[in-house]
Amino acid sequence: MGIKVQYIAFPDVQRQAQAWQDQVLGIVCFNESNPDDLNAIPKIHLNTPVLAGENIACEIWLSDISSENTSSSHVVSANKGGIQYRLDGELLFGVFSLDELTFSQEQTQPTENKIPPLQQATESAYRQIFALIDELGYSNVYRFWNYMADINDSSHDLERYRQFNVGRKHVLMQSGCDAGSELPAACALGLAKGPLSIAFLAGKKAAVAIENPRQIKAYDYPEQYGPLTPSFSRAALLHSGNQATLFISGTASIVGHQTQHASDVAAQTRETLLNLEAVIAEANSVLEQPRFNLCDSFLRVYIRHVVDLDAVRTELQRYLKGEINAVYIQADICRHDLLVEIEATIQCQTDFDKTEVA
Numbered sequence: 001m002g003i004k005v006q007y008i009a010f011p012d013v014q015r016q017a018q019a020w021q022d023q024v025l026g027i028v029c030f031n032e033s034n035p036d037d038l039n040a041i042p043k044i045h046l047n048t049p050v051l052a053g054e055n056i057a058c059e060i061w062l063s064d065i066s067s068e069n070t071s072s073s074h075v076v077s078a079n080k081g082g083i084q085y086r087l088d089g090e091l092l093f094g095v096f097s098l099d100e101l102t103f104s105q106e107q108t109q110p111t112e113n114k115i116p117p118l119q120q121a122t123e124s125a126y127r128q129i130f131a132l133i134d135e136l137g138y139s140n141v142y143r144f145w146n147y148m149a150d151i152n153d154s155s156h157d158l159e160r161y162r163q164f165n166v167g168r169k170h171v172l173m174q175s176g177c178d179a180g181s182e183l184p185a186a187c188a189l190g191l192a193k194g195p196l197s198i199a200f201l202a203g204k205k206a207a208v209a210i211e212n213p214r215q216i217k218a219y220d221y222p223e224q225y226g227p228l229t230p231s232f233s234r235a236a237l238l239h240s241g242n243q244a245t246l247f248i249s250g251t252a253s254i255v256g257h258q259t260q261h262a263s264d265v266a267a268q269t270r271e272t273l274l275n276l277e278a279v280i281a282e283a284n285s286v287l288e289q290p291r292f293n294l295c296d297s298f299l300r301v302y303i304r305h306v307v308d309l310d311a312v313r314t315e316l317q318r319y320l321k322g323e324i325n326a327v328y329i330q331a332d333i334c335r336h337d338l339l340v341e342i343e344a345t346i347q348c349q350t351d352f353d354k355t356e357v358a
Helices: 010-015 117-136 160-175 265-287 306-320
Strands: 003-008 024-030 043-046 050-052 058-063 076-080 083-087 091-098 140-149 185-191 196-203 208-210 235-240 243-251 298-303 325-330 340-349
Touching: 003 010, 003 243, 003 340, 010 024, 010 058, 024 083, 024 091, 024 196, 043 091, 043 140, 043 196, 050 306, 058 091, 083 117, 091 117, 117 160, 117 196, 140 160, 140 235, 140 243, 160 185, 185 340, 208 265, 235 265, 243 265, 265 306, 265 340, 298 306, 306 325
Parallel strands: 024 043, 140 185, 185 243, 298 325
Antiparallel strands: 003 058, 024 058, 050 325, 076 083, 083 091, 091 196, 140 196, 208 235, 235 243, 243 340, 298 340
16 A cells, blocks of 8 residues: 655646546645636645645645556546545545535524534534445545634534534544544644535555643543544554555644643744654654654644744744745634644655554
8 A cells, every 4th residue: 555645836736747636536725726627636625825835735645556557547536425535445535515504403493402503514524424434445544634614613602613523523433433543633723714624534454543642632631622522643653565654633732631821822833843743752652663753744834823924933943943844824723722733744664564553
């Protein structure tokens, strides 16, 4: 099994040869336009400001499995129930968007009994996604990308991020992967507008969930963070053959379960970098080789306030030195008091061929 990830500007995606496009499994892209000429490729296309790093604002996941004895692509495109996806025999990348208005309930129902539309949309989306991957035999999810409007607003007496967590948790509990080693890496960010938009990468081989010793596991958070806890691991480690990929979830200035350095974006950035380093150290321990390095990672940096861009970039440059592969996006973070969140992807070659990490 093989997978490659590239980071380029969206216009560069359009200029690629057809043979290259045929190997693309899916795209996570931040760009204002959404041209029709790439409709065959599953892409989560998010209209939110790119503050810096436009030249690498598109994350391209490509199949790296050679097609023996054939000149045609082994990547197959399909759509089921609105889930657009591509698969290659080992990996599956899909995207799905649902409008919350579809789930608005009749006003005749008592207010206290209404289920928030975002919770319903989340539950419906996740249920359909898990049904699809189970049906196709790609039942191991490595990574979820979740985006929704107004993540910190409240309705039905509950913050919208917590509504999302309830819907997600219901499905994960039913699927049997609500805790521990079964949970994928994930992020959940708020945009100014748009439907619930989800991208996911799954496969036939299992990954290993990685946690952060500086933090309580998200699924063990106390009740103050909502009626049902967030359901994700701090990272997922996929090791196949001589290649290892580390998917690091959205990471912020949290120690234990508490936000650190409220109102200080520079200090939050430094704390976030320490958390990223802790996750990478855990992954290297599992890999039994010190191959993952933060300096080699691609970083997607979500910043709540545009005015904080320079402060965040300064902290990253001071810590990492040298060239930084980072794109900076304006987005709302899952807690009101968090000002910055960073997710990362790292790939490396290993010294031994190992189909799965035990």
